[in-house]
Amino acid sequence: MIEHTVTVRVRYGETDQMGVVYHPNYLLYFETGRTELMRAAGVTYSEMEKSGIFLVVTETACRYRAAAKYDQELRIVTKIDAVGKATIRFSYRVLGPDGTLLAEGHTELASVDGSKNPVRLPRGISDLLSKS
Amino acid sequence: MIEHTVTVRVRYGETDQMGVVYHPNYLLYFETGRTELMRAAGVTYSEMEKSGIFLVVTETACRYRAAAKYDQELRIVTKIDAVGKATIRFSYRVLGPDGTLLAEGHTELASVDGSKNPVRLPRGISDLLSKS
Amino acid sequence: MIEHTVTVRVRYGETDQMGVVYHPNYLLYFETGRTELMRAAGVTYSEMEKSGIFLVVTETACRYRAAAKYDQELRIVTKIDAVGKATIRFSYRVLGPDGTLLAEGHTELASVDGSKNPVRLPRGISDLLSKS
Amino acid sequence: MIEHTVTVRVRYGETDQMGVVYHPNYLLYFETGRTELMRAAGVTYSEMEKSGIFLVVTETACRYRAAAKYDQELRIVTKIDAVGKATIRFSYRVLGPDGTLLAEGHTELASVDGSKNPVRLPRGISDLLSKS
Numbered sequence: 001m002i003e004h005t006v007t008v009r010v011r012y013g014e015t016d017q018m019g020v021v022y023h024p025n026y027l028l029y030f031e032t033g034r035t036e037l038m039r040a041a042g043v044t045y046s047e048m049e050k051s052g053i054f055l056v057v058t059e060t061a062c063r064y065r066a067a068a069k070y071d072q073e074l075r076i077v078t079k080i081d082a083v084g085k086a087t088i089r090f091s092y093r094v095l096g097p098d099g100t101l102l103a104e105g106h107t108e109l110a111s112v113d114g115s116k117n118p119v120r121l122p123r124g125i126s127d128l129l130s131k132s
Numbered sequence: 133m134i135e136h137t138v139t140v141r142v143r144y145g146e147t148d149q150m151g152v153v154y155h156p157n158y159l160l161y162f163e164t165g166r167t168e169l170m171r172a173a174g175v176t177y178s179e180m181e182k183s184g185i186f187l188v189v190t191e192t193a194c195r196y197r198a199a200a201k202y203d204q205e206l207r208i209v210t211k212i213d214a215v216g217k218a219t220i221r222f223s224y225r226v227l228g229p230d231g232t233l234l235a236e237g238h239t240e241l242a243s244v245d246g247s248k249n250p251v252r253l254p255r256g257i258s259d260l261l262s263k264s
Numbered sequence: 265m266i267e268h269t270v271t272v273r274v275r276y277g278e279t280d281q282m283g284v285v286y287h288p289n290y291l292l293y294f295e296t297g298r299t300e301l302m303r304a305a306g307v308t309y310s311e312m313e314k315s316g317i318f319l320v321v322t323e324t325a326c327r328y329r330a331a332a333k334y335d336q337e338l339r340i341v342t343k344i345d346a347v348g349k350a351t352i353r354f355s356y357r358v359l360g361p362d363g364t365l366l367a368e369g370h371t372e373l374a375s376v377d378g379s380k381n382p383v384r385l386p387r388g389i390s391d392l393l394s395k396s
Numbered sequence: 397m398i399e400h401t402v403t404v405r406v407r408y409g410e411t412d413q414m415g416v417v418y419h420p421n422y423l424l425y426f427e428t429g430r431t432e433l434m435r436a437a438g439v440t441y442s443e444m445e446k447s448g449i450f451l452v453v454t455e456t457a458c459r460y461r462a463a464a465k466y467d468q469e470l471r472i473v474t475k476i477d478a479v480g481k482a483t484i485r486f487s488y489r490v491l492g493p494d495g496t497l498l499a500e501g502h503t504e505l506a507s508v509d510g511s512k513n514p515v516r517l518p519r520g521i522s523d524l525l526s527k528s
Contacts, residue, residue, distance in 0.1 A: 012431075013156065013424055015149040017202055017313075022145045023321040027288035028409055035408075035467075046467035049281075057287040061325035067380075070149055071431075071442035116331075144299075145292055149445075155453040156423035160277055167276075167335075178335035181413075189419040193457035199512075203299075203310035248463075277418045281411040281466055288409065334413055 003079045004037035010072050020067035026094060026103050027060060033078035034090045034107065043124040053122055055088070055109040062105030072097050083129040086111045086118045135211045136169035142204050152199035158226060158235050159192060165210035166222045166239065175256040185254055187220070187241040194237030204229050215261040218243045218250045267343045268301035274336050284331035290358060290367050291324060297342035298354045298371065307388040317386055319352070319373040326369030336361050347393040350375045350382045399475045400433035406468050416463035422490060422499050423456060429474035430486045430503065439520040449518055451484070451505040458501030468493050479525040482507045482514045 008029055016022040035045050045055065068074055075095040082089045091106040111121045120126075140161050148154040167177050177187065200206055207227040214221045223238040243253045252258075272293055280286040299309050309319065332338055339359040346353045355370040375385045384390075404425055412418040431441050441451065464470055471491040478485045487502040507517045516522075 011424060012148055012427055013154045016144055017147040017149065017151045018318060018320070019149045023324065024145065024288040024291035027291070028407060031408055044467070049466075054282060056282070056331075057328055059325075059327045060287065061323075063323045064321055067320075070445075071440070143292060144295055150450060150452070155456065156420040159420035159423070160275060163276055176335070181334075186414060188414070189460055191457075191459045192419065193455075195455045196453055199452075202313075203308070276412055277420065279413040280408055281413065281415045283413045286409045 003077050004033070004040055005075050005077050006033060006036040007073050007075055008032055010068055010070050010074065012070055015070050018067075020069055023062070023064060026062050026064070026068075026105065027107075029074065029076050029094055030060070030062075030078075030090070030092045030105060030107055033076035033092050037078045037080070037090070038125070038128065041124075041128050043122070043128065048122060048125075051122070052114055053119060054112050054114070056112055056116075057107055058087075058110050059108040060105065062103055064103050066096065066100055066102045068094065068096060068102050074102065080129050081106065083121065083126055085120055088121060088125060088128075135209050136165070136172055137207050137209050138165055138168040139205050139207055140164055142200055142202050142206060144202055147202050150199075152201055155194070155196060158194050158196070158200075158237065159239075161206065161208050161226055162192070162194075162210075162222070162224045162237060162239055165208035165224050169210045169212070169222070170257070170260065173256075173260050175254070175260065180254060180257075183254070184246055185251060186244050186246070188244055188248075189239055190219075190242050191240040192237065194235055196235050198228065198232055198234045200226065200228060200234050206234065212261050213238065215253065215258055217252055220253060220257060220260075267341050268297070268304055269339050269341050270297055270300040271337050271339055272296055274332055274334050274338065276334055279334050282331075284333055287326070287328060290326050290328070290332075290369065291371075293338065293340050293358055294324070294326075294342075294354070294356045294369060294371055297340035297356050300340075301342045301344070301354070302389070302392065305388075305392050307386070307392065312386060312389075315386070316378055317383060318376050318378070320376055320380075321371055322351075322374050323372040324369065326367055328367050330360065330364055330366045332358065332360060332366050338366065344393050345370065347385065347390055349384055352385060352389060352392075399473050400429070400436055401471050401473050402429055402432040403469050403471055404428055406464055406466050406470065408466055411466050414463075416465055419458070419460060422458050422460070422464075422501065423503075425470065425472050425490055426456070426458075426474075426486070426488045426501060426503055429472035429488050433474045433476070433486070434521070434524065437520075437524050439518070439524065444518060444521075447518070448510055449515060450508050450510070452508055452512075453503055454483075454506050455504040456501065458499055460499050462492065462496055462498045464490065464492060464498050470498065476525050477502065479517065479522055481516055484517060484521060484524075
């Protein structure tokens with residue numbers, strides 16, 4: 001299983017008064033992680049939505065190990081854990097500038113059509129597991 | 133011109149590492165202010181969207197006077213400055229728990245249909261100026 | 265175990281282009297849930313921070329069952345699952361206007377001092393488990 | 397007056413149910429614009445804060461011309477309008493992928509110390525006007 005890495009720089013507004021990244025914002029980094037993994041593998045999620053298929057998050061979890069700070073460049077390391085007919089599961093590690101593990105988590109998504117009915121994942125996505 | 137007041141409590145995630153509310157979040161409070169003014173005057177914006185008319189923000193501005201802090205109950209005082217055929221302008225003052233002026237600003241909105249073409253403001257809104 | 269319920273109204277900015285609440289925002293609702301449970305039980309978290317004790321989130325998870333929509337009044341039902349010497353675990357259910365379960369999850373927090381070293385939970389918090 | 401350009405890609409969570417970028421989020425793009433202009437000119441804002449000088453936003457305004465959409469790469473073009481002893485004013489244009497002007501605005505900031513008292517802008521910043 002190959003991993004995909006993308007870098008995000010912590011924005012000021014992503015911090016809170018504890019002086020660190022506010023915990024829900026890691027889910028935004030996860031989203032960037034999976035979107036860029038898909039793009040790198042040839043699947044542009046915005047195009048997928050235009051074609052009428054949506055990935056909705058059905059479950060997410062995150063363990064926080066150490067704090068990320070303003071202006072740090074974080075590495076989001078994403079891999080695909082499993083792909084079903086209409087579901088996909090990604091896992092993530094967020095690393096600080098020195099390689100420290102800051103957080104890790106996963107997200108399960110379901111593919112649905114515009115009426116929120118389950119539909120098969122597009123071929124490109126199903127193939128990601130082997131590619132990524 | 134009568135004003136409408138609504139209270140919002142500052143959430144943890146709305147602060148930043150300076151220990152105060154991150155400045156763009158006042159625009160969220162403004163939105164709550166105008167939405168609740170409209171509701172109090174009998175116009176539910178969510179219903180308006182369902183009927184196919186959208187209010188899009190065309191301009192906004194804010195002057196910051198003093199910092200709002202976590203868990204404070206802020207008063208958002210909203211009034212309507214002007215109503216045109218397809219535009220409306222709200223102004224806002226954000227007051228701290230002791231009545232201090234923390235911020236003031238305004239927002240201009242245009243009414244459009246689902247294709248983003250200008251449409252007349254619904255009657256209920258046009259009437260707000262006299263009512264509010 | 266008694267539960268605490270607080271209502272939040274979905275803000276426009278909390279939606280995304282799928283027309284529903286963007287999934288990380290449920291963690292903000294969870295935060296409101298635990299903060300208000302604590303306040304109802306006599307512990308004001310903002311005062312706790314002023315006294316030098318911080319609750320940092322060490323783990324969170326959420327399962328999404330159905331979509332929350334703009335302007336809906338959601339009920340956040342919070343309870344305390346467990347209290348340790350320096351940790352506390354809350355669980356949450358988010359209910360829609362008609363009582364439908366929209367999401368459920370939990371959060372684990374650790375109490376630390378200003379240097380991020382673990383410290384005993386303040387007495388008021390330790391007592392919450394029996395009270396709440 | 398030279399301008400600085402930085403690219404940001406619109407995140408999913410930055411959209412709202414109108415299918416476009418939620419208007420307060422342009423202020424986040426402005427922040428990225430001025431932070432990167434400063435960094436390009438040799439002033440790292442995060443270092444400035446560590447040295448005890450903070451830039452607080454005292455005024456901001458934005459005019460919205462056309463909608464930015466999910467996954468678009470936006471260009472944030474930033475320049476410095478004026479630098480005073482303890483104040484600085486930036487202006488911004490946000491351009492879509494095809495160069496269309498989507499939004500324009502400005503921000504005024506004041507330099508303060510940790511007690512929120514005005515202090516002289518650090519030399520590096522005062523020099524930006526001529527450099528940028």
